[in-house]
Amino acid sequence: GAGVSQSPRYKVAKRGQDVALRCDPISGHVSLFWYQQALGQGPEFLTYFQNEAQLDKSGLPSDRFFAERPEGSVSTLKIQRTQQEDSAVYLCASSARTGDQETQYFGPGTRLLVL
Amino acid sequence: AQKVTQAQTEISVVEKEDVTLDCVYETRDTTYYLFWYKQPPSGELVFLIRRNSFDEQNEISGRYSWNFQKSTSSFNFTITASQVVDSAVYFCALSEANTGFQKLVFGTGTRLLVSP
Numbered sequence: 717g718a719g720v721s722q723s724p725r726y727k728v729a730k731r732g733q734d735v736a737l738r739c740d741p742i743s744g745h746v747s748l749f750w751y752q753q754a755l756g757q758g759p760e761f762l763t764y765f766q767n768e769a770q771l772d773k774s775g776l777p778s779d780r781f782f783a784e785r786p787e788g789s790v791s792t793l794k795i796q797r798t799q800q801e802d803s804a805v806y807l808c809a810s811s812a813r814t815g816d817q818e819t820q821y822f823g824p825g826t827r828l829l830v831l
Numbered sequence: 832a833q834k835v836t837q838a839q840t841e842i843s844v845v846e847k848e849d850v851t852l853d854c855v856y857e858t859r860d861t862t863y864y865l866f867w868y869k870q871p872p873s874g875e876l877v878f879l880i881r882r883n884s885f886d887e888q889n890e891i892s893g894r895y896s897w898n899f900q901k902s903t904s905s906f907n908f909t910i911t912a913s914q915v916v917d918s919a920v921y922f923c924a925l926s927e928a929n930t931g932f933q934k935l936v937f938g939t940g941t942r943l944l945v946s947p
Contacts, residue, residue: 818926
């Protein structure tokens with residue numbers, strides 16, 4: 717079966733531009749997560765959805781970051797007025813409702829470079 | 832506060848050597864999960880293992896083995912007879928009951944280089 721997919725895989729933006737990053741979770745997975753991974757660091761939690769409800773957004777670094785999952789499947793992470801410090805890999809993960817719900821399966825990430 | 836420490840930044844070995852990657856964690860929760868993920872150059876995090884806090888049995892899967900010791904808050908990962916394909920960054924991670932296991936806290940990773 718298909719894993720988590722993300723698009724685009726690479727994005728170059730000029731400072732001040734808005735960007736939108738897409739995540740398609742594993743089919744049937746209820747929970748969806750966004751992480752930010754700076755160069756040479758481990759991923760850091762940004763936000764979490766259960767179905768369409770955003771239950772935790774404590775990791776979003778500023779109000780320029782916004783995530784949505786309107787139909788409980790595909791999610792979009794939007795960054796407004798990008799800054800150079802936003803340059804990172806943005807990872808999406810999903811997990812099942814039961815059984816294996818504690819395990820998150822990750823996509824390939826979107827590498828964002830802000831010039 | 833929850834924290835995961837991977838003190839080894841980079842390890843270089845020659846093929847067929849055994850190598851152990853260290854992971855030390857901190858948590859106030861009594862119920863938690865520990866994980867290891869592999870991140871090859873392609874960038875995708877690949878799930879390797881999940882272990883809950885009540886199961887201290889060591890686990891072996893092929894050339895991989897894991898040693899979980901609550902007494903030292905460690906969850907170390909050993910690769911036996913390493914291969915070039917094992918070259919990657921390996922992350923240890925923790926999730927706690929008080930967050931509904933819905934937030935992974937990662938260490939900074941250990942880069943493993945296996946040369947032929």
